[in-house]
Amino acid sequence: MKISVIITLKKDVLDPQGKVIHQTLDGMGFDDVNEVRQGKYFEIDTKENDNDKAKAKVEEMCKKLLANLVIENYKIIDPK
Amino acid sequence: MKSSVITFPGSNCDRDMDVALKKFGFKNKMVWHADAELPKSDLVVLPGGFSYGDYLRCGSMASKSKIMQSVINFANSGGMVMGICNGFQILVETGLVPGVLLRNKYLEFICKNVFVKINDKKNKYFKNVDNEVFEFHIAHNEGNYFCTNDQLKEIEDNNQIAINYCDENGKIEDQFNPNGSLKNIAGIFNKEKNVLGMMPHPERMIDTSLSGEDGSLFFKNLINNLK
Numbered sequence: 001m002k003i004s005v006i007i008t009l010k011k012d013v014l015d016p017q018g019k020v021i022h023q024t025l026d027g028m029g030f031d032d033v034n035e036v037r038q039g040k041y042f043e044i045d046t047k048e049n050d051n052d053k054a055k056a057k058v059e060e061m062c063k064k065l066l067a068n069l070v071i072e073n074y075k076i077i078d079p080k
Numbered sequence: 081m082k083s084s085v086i087t088f089p090g091s092n093c094d095r096d097m098d099v100a101l102k103k104f105g106f107k108n109k110m111v112w113h114a115d116a117e118l119p120k121s122d123l124v125v126l127p128g129g130f131s132y133g134d135y136l137r138c139g140s141m142a143s144k145s146k147i148m149q150s151v152i153n154f155a156n157s158g159g160m161v162m163g164i165c166n167g168f169q170i171l172v173e174t175g176l177v178p179g180v181l182l183r184n185k186y187l188e189f190i191c192k193n194v195f196v197k198i199n200d201k202k203n204k205y206f207k208n209v210d211n212e213v214f215e216f217h218i219a220h221n222e223g224n225y226f227c228t229n230d231q232l233k234e235i236e237d238n239n240q241i242a243i244n245y246c247d248e249n250g251k252i253e254d255q256f257n258p259n260g261s262l263k264n265i266a267g268i269f270n271k272e273k274n275v276l277g278m279m280p281h282p283e284r285m286i287d288t289s290l291s292g293e294d295g296s297l298f299f300k301n302l303i304n305n306l307k
Contacts, residue, residue, distance in 0.1 A: 013226065014182065014224075016182075016187050017183065017187065065144065066136070068137055070180045070227065071182065071226065
């Protein structure tokens, strides 16, 4: 089963990379952008076939390694 | 005094640290990250470098390596653990010291000498040190210290800030902050002050012909405090 995870920076954490991407987009003529925040995307292929169990395991992975909860939020995308 | 320097894949200041520790009297051992047992030590150092290529987040992979469980146990039983640069990043990822280290504010790799002011001397790292200000070297891309407001309050209430970026006279101002660190924080203790994480490299300041002597003062003082 494949499960996807999106990790984003929390609201009040400075994202200098997102800021530079925003400025560059602005310079390219995409001048209607309000803000850009950069994040991370993971695809985890697990042997677990039970939807709930797999999600619970991935959540544990997020808490223990994939995200740093001081600065990041994680979102697990429901497997289809 | 016995010390151990942990080498992770991608560490590159481990041998500099070995040279510095031996120069000032430590009997140092190099310890491989995949070992489980920590040799008997009075001080454990997590050196600078780019462990695991800085994948995912700086220090995140190294913080889960085999030896780290022993280092965490050692720290939790009161053992002295010092993380320099990438070692500091590893320490925050283990949770031994609070906060995180973000990408530098202006997205530049910074490599230069800086001044840091000692904020607290009631600990084994800086007790009896004559200086108020040290000149150390920094070389990092992710040294921008950040923590939540609650953490900051706790850190300040417990006096856990070890050193702040400043000018040569010890003035702590925004203009002397190289990387955007919260409150100019360059180094931080755990609550008990036996664990120290800092971005500057004292091991690069131990030879008058190559650099300054402030690292020498730091290590000489440290070994005396541990005796």
